[in-house]
Amino acid sequence: MAEAALSSVAKPAAQSEIREKVLRRFELGDQAFHVLTKSSAIAVLILLGGVILSLVQGSLPALSKFGFGFLTSDAWNPVTENFGAAPAVYGTLVTSIIALAIAVPIGFGIAIFLTELCPYKLRRPIGIAVELLAGIPSIIYGIWGMFIFAPFLQATVQPALIGAFADVPLLNQLFAGPPYGIGILTASIILAIMILPLISSISRDVFDTVPPVLKEAAYGVGCTRWEVMRSIVAPYTGIGLVGGVMLALGRALGETMAVTFVIGNAHKIHASILGPGTTISATIANEFTEATGDIYTSSLIALGLLLFVITFVVLAISRLLLMRIEGKGAR
């Protein structure tokens, strides 16, 4: 009897001891998991810092040797170890801008088609098909561009362009020279195809943030489709559209493999967009493993730093703009 009473008293004591142990284990596990996830998040930050630091460190020899002249010089001579970034920067900017000029109207067109015109059943399949373009690895664009697209341009489009503008001042400078097939224009067109799905899918998402009532009201007072797009949807989504375009620009600036195949890799600034050129990323991809000497390697890393800074600024702006439209959609 006494024993039974004792055990019934002892039991809760033992239980509470067990419970305390479990609770302590829970608490420790909780803390460990919290620390683990938080440090992972911080690791992502450190990653970016590490990228910047290592690029700065790697490019110091070149930057201290050439100074600001590195940005403006168009020299690229491995033998005399004299390097300048101007042709690569020029090629990067020009190809990206031409690519945007081609891809932006087409991308908006696709987005309008998908949100306004397409029968509901076809929306998903066509949307997915266009986005598959973004899934194709960039080296595939490169090999396709070099073996299929560039010869096609060389045989048909480029002679036609040269012929058509031969007597037009200014334009005959822009479309001059023998049709190489490869060159600035070819690279731009391929870049345009690559960023097309990005532009169309972002602008479609952005178009979807427009409250249907706004559009219905405009249709109700007799606006045509085009007028609704231009006067209602475009102003409402303006910031988001610009953000999407900037994001695409960021992609185009950093794209490597597709451009490397078709740009021609000439460290020259041509007036003609049919001529061969180079971009920052193409230069690095082509020459890095062959670079001999510290200054050569360091110059290529300095190019990488330059590319990173340019794309970082562009992407940062685009993200800030897109964040604003996301907030709008949530409200």
Next chain:
Amino acid sequence: MSSLQAVRKTRSAIAMGLCYASTGVGLLALALILGALLWNGFSGLSPDVFTKMTPPPGTSGGGLLNPIMGSLIMTFLGVMIGAPLGLFAGTYMAEYGRNSKLAMVVRFINDVLLSAPSIVIGLFVYEIAVVPLGHFSALAGAISLALLVVPVVVRTTEDMLNLVPGTLREAASALGLPRSLVIRHVAYKAARAGLITGLLLAIARISGETAPLLFTSLNNQFWSTNLNAPMASLPVVIFQFALSPYKEWQALAWVGALTITVAVLALSITARVLGAQRTSS
């Protein structure tokens, strides 16, 4: 009045016609690229491709076994290194940090990393893993791929965990489950399809990457499973073979291109289907 209406109608019809045309251009581009891949790659497809090593220049025969293996090894390693880091960072942002300053900054930086040029990541890994060791290695290649996996996984993890209803977590907490177990046993389970989608997207992204491998894992003519030595990978071999003057190598490059595209598109379509199930249910 009616003439003005006619002008407006015509203008709209032209604009909408251009939208149809744009979509046509997009679909045509896809068809042309896939068509060219099938046309040039399919004829070279044979069992040899998957059983034989890359041939020396100028000889016929041979396959892509060593680069395919190399790609599989480095992709696997890259995912093993990058995915957990991304998963935990994404978990922090969705479950603990949500509106904290740290989470906001990480979210922003991560979004930038998501679209950062991969060749810059390659340069970074070259500086931290190739220069100190003094030689190119498969491990360096895997690290550079891991760095590309992280932002994709962080983004999808955060998005998918945000989709899990808060009531689920509250119910589990009410039963006395500690927070970490709520996350691991309830939130992760509810978001599983989405998390897998993110993983597949990340694999699809890195399996076609060339630029960061060019100066981390480099290339290897021969069979190698040594992580501390250069290793062949499919994209780098395609790059080298396509730019070579040898017809046999170029043909193999097309076969490799077809292989990689089919694999990557299959992955991203699977991811999309899984993702669609997740958001519609």
